[in-house]
Amino acid sequence: MKNLFKVLVASVIIFSAIFSGFSAGAAETAKDENKLEVKLNVGFNDNYKIGFSTPVNISIKNNYKDIDGEVEIRVPSSPGKYMSYVKPVSLQKGAEKLITINVPIGNDNRSKYSVNIYDGDHKVYEDSITTVASNNITTFIGILSDDFDSLSYINSAPASTGMSLITKTIKLDEKNFPEDIFTLKAFNILVINDFDTSRLSKGQYEILKQWVKNGGTLIVGTGSKYNKTLSAFKDDFIQGSQGSMQEIATSKIYELATNGDNKNEARLDVLSLSVKDSAVLLEDKNVSLVQANEKGTGVVGILAFDLGKAPFVNWNNNTVFMEKILALVNPSLTSTNNINNGVTYFNNDIYGLQQAVNMFSEMATARTSSFYLILLAYILVVAPLSYFILKRLDKREWMWLTVPVLAVVFAGIVYITGSGTRLGKITTNVISYINIDNKGNVSTDTYAGILNTNKSKVKLTSQSGDRFIPVANNYYSDRETKTEVQEAKIHTGEDSGIEYKNSSLLETKIIQIQEASLELGRLETNLSLKNGKISGTIKNSTAMDLEDCLLLLPDGYYIVRSLKKGETVDLAKLNANNHFGNMYEIVNDVYFRNNAGLTGQSTVDQKRMMDLRQEGNILQRLYNYGSSQIDGIKFIGFSKTQVHSTMLVNDVQAKKNERNILIMPVDIRFADGDTLEYPMGFVPYEVINTSNVNFDMNTRRFFGNGSAEVVFRIDKAMLVEEMEVKASGKNTKATNSSYMIYNIGEEIYEPVDDIKISGEKLRAYLSSDNTVKLRLEVTDGEIGLPQMSAKGRNK
Structure with missing residues (x-):
């Protein structure tokens, strides 16, 4: 009894010590928090969309001590898990700093995110924010201007007649302009006017160009401030020559805003501009007032005047005028046929992504015929043969020993036979939709699946400066992060990368990749139509070998099985196929029904079958999130050529397989x-x-x-x-x-x-x-x- 009493006393003392330690830690954290003045702001002036990344701005005033650690934002990723978005912070006592971390906003638009600040491993601040985002169809108009108020009338976007849009106008500058495409693609329209674009960093400028190529609409005002507005465009993105400033009297401004009802003239200061590869949309007095320069799936509208001056400021029709300008520059803004603008084909469909990245014929294929023979031999040996031999030896009681021994032996045989089907090293399977326009401008939507069956911790980094963002399952509610398990750590500073901490060995890790612009060349076409028949050639001048290609027409299609780099195909040697206007019919005929002719017995047949199925699924997914209708003329081809950068997985170059789908509009001479x-x-x-x-x-x-x-x-x-x-x-x-x-x-x-x-x-x-x-x-x-x-x- 005496010993028992001593044990109880000791237990109470130990428990009290532990509890007091926890309490002291909590008290110290609370005490530390009081010495850090932190202000949190989400989005662009509290504006952000679900389904897109958005900045979280953390303003820190340090009244505590010198801090050397990191800022963390915990974002729910799936039930029971969260992802940490972190950026390093070094802050002396008395100093102030603004830390910006871009995080994704899930489809559940009321989620609680945790914000933590660490000094080393010691947490010195914690708080939370609850996101209440705009829906993903709200139109965001970003404006870069040193006189933002003068452009306050740009607050509406054009829409198809009978429809209305929810529009938000957001002030941007070099401080809050995004440096990654995942954040910038939340914007539908960008306007630059009376703003020194040379203040944008190189990274911001490159993202701006990629955003346009991916389907964005950029409006550039010039006039007397053209030196400021055009200062960043020193490369071939906008090429041309400029003349002198002049004042003209033109009725085109009022006519455009009033559908021709008002033909009064306005005095306008204009800059004479000749932009390469542009189409003149509005002209008067031999001056190109509005020009459009198509880039990839987007467009740049170059205006010869300053939008922040008379007659636009304080004009009753200025908002309508700007809507007309936007519709003039990019007619697809008012079209119900505006499909796949922004090149987001998977649209957060993590299950579709997992299916796509796991369906690679390059992965080892199980030799099923060998397994069937082994299974048959095992059944025969373990049961009839084993029993017959032991019966002859009068040792049937040994069955309890022979059965498990034979099971172990055959397990070894199966292991050795199937060794070729296992992953030998970490593998990345890349799926990429590549749009190329007639000038060779490239826009991409690229994903990668990381397959690793040996280690639970996976670190992803880029040798070429590509940015990664994990694709997570965002479809659930009541999301908290305090009691959940960390799934991954995303470094958002200069040394960007992802560390997966607690992910299943058998679960493919999916990321989206923002990479530097690809230079791939283009297809050279020489097609014409006569008496209802198309003739001519298509030459592959891209950097990719293409296979299983289609030339899609509104009323038919051609199948081009192979078109390697430098090769030319003559349509006169191919048979035209008819369709009834539905893409799903074509996918079924070309990619799925072709499997019926494959036996599936040989490795070659198995891999060919997997290729066709994967290509059909990828193409079907492309039209799932757009339209199965075929408008215009498009060339579609698949390629295994590796054009994307190889990433490092656990600091080692990973094995990489690629499946790229190239999509290019084709001109035809009528x-x-x-x-x-x-x-x-x-x-x-x-x-x-x-x-x-x-x-x-x-x-x-x-x-x-x-x-x-x-x-x-x-x-x-x-x-x-x-x-x-x-x-x-x-x-x-x-x-x-x-x-x-x-x-x-x-x-x-x-x-x-x-x-x-x-x-x-x-x-x-x-x-x-x-x-x-x-x-x-x-x-x-x-x-x-x-x-x-x-x-x-x-x-």
Whole structure:
């Protein structure tokens, strides 16, 4: 009893000591916090979107002591786990510093993030922030200007008629302008006016250019401040020559803002500019007022005037005017057909990503036939043969020994046989969507899966300065980080990288990669159309060997099985295939049904089957997040050529496999001498003024009980002699649904079915800018989108 009492006393003393230690630690942390004055701000003036990265600004005033440690933001990543975004901090006593860390905002828009400051390993500050973000369809307009107030009228973005957008205008400068694409891509539009762009760092400037190529709309105002605005553009991003400043009287400004109703002239200071590869969109007095320069999937609009001066400031129509400018520079901003702007194809689909990065034929393939033989031998040896031999020896009681021994022996055989199917070293499987425009500008959306079955801790760094961001499962609610387990540590300073701490050995780690601009060349095409048939050649002048390629047309496609670097394919030697306007049909025919001819027995067949399945899945995913409809002419090809930088995994170069999908729009000459012909389905269109109907881009059909208008835009350089309207979707399920065409002279809609229009009748329906407007009435059902063809000659 006496000994028991001593044990109890000792236990109480030890427990009290431990508890007092914890209490002292907590008290010390609280005491330390009082000596650090910290202010937290999320986003750009509290504006940020779900599904994008955003800056968290941590302002620290140190009244404590010299600190040498790091700032940490804990972001929930999945149930029970969080990821730490950290940046080093060194702060002397009495000093102040602003630390900015970009973190992702999950799809659950009310999440609690922990903010901690460490001195070495000692936590000296902790707090939390709760994110309440804008939805991901809010339009962000970023403005860089030294006179931001003068541009306050730029507060609205153009939209398709009948639709409205939620828009937020955000003031930017060299201090808060993002240095990574994951943060900048939250912006839809950027305006630079009266701002010295040379104040942007090299990294910020490179990200700005990549953002445009990835689908952004950049507006650059010049006028008398052109030296400031254009100071950063010393490379080939914007090339051209500039003349002198002059004052002109022009009615184009008021006309644009009022749809031609106001033709009064305004006095305007303009800069004479000639920009290489640009299209002049607005011109007067031999001065290009507005030019557009396409870059990748985005566009730069260069204005000859200063947006912060008269007549724009304090003008009643200035907001409408800016909307018109944006729509003029980038018509896709007002189009319902604006697909895949920003090149975000996986859209946080971590499950789709895991499937894509794990489906590489380069990975070791199990030899199933060998395993079947081993299994059959095991069954025969362990049961009948083993029993027969022991029976002959009258030793059947030894079965308890022979069965486990044989099991161990066969396990060894299986292990040796399957050794070739295991990962020999850490492997990175890269999936990349590569868009190349006709000038060779490249935009990419790149992901990598890290496969490692030997170590639970994985450190990822880049030799070439690429930035990484982990892709996490963000679909859950009530997210906290205080009691969860750290999954990864993301270093956001100059020495960027990711350390995975507590991830499953069998779970593929997925990251998105922001890399330096790729220089890959482009496809050289020489295609023309005559009598409804396409002829000509496509030459692969890229740096990649291409295979399983498609030339997609609105009404058909060509299959190009292989097109290596430098090779040329002649379409006359290929067979054209027809389709019904749905991409899923093509994917099924080209990539999935082809598997039926493969036996799957040989390793070659297995790998070929995996390649086709993977390519089909990747291409299908591309259209899942856009449209399965085929508009325009595109070349699509797959490549295993390694064009991306090799990353370091645990400080060693990892083995790397790549699967790149190249997407490039293709120009085609519709001229044969002086004759022009746009066959059925090749005339671009835009859906506007939808009322109580939904337009399904995948099927090109309208659903509901209402109406919609479709505008067909024939090339302005064409003198139209004949056009044909085909009501391809006339097989409607709504008995009272109908198509009508707009009569310009009568200013009314007239009923129309399949019809050819030529001669003098064209004037009734074809506008001066070669547009034709149709109206669809849907009554309790569905109706298809009509198509148009046009013939004529050059003006």
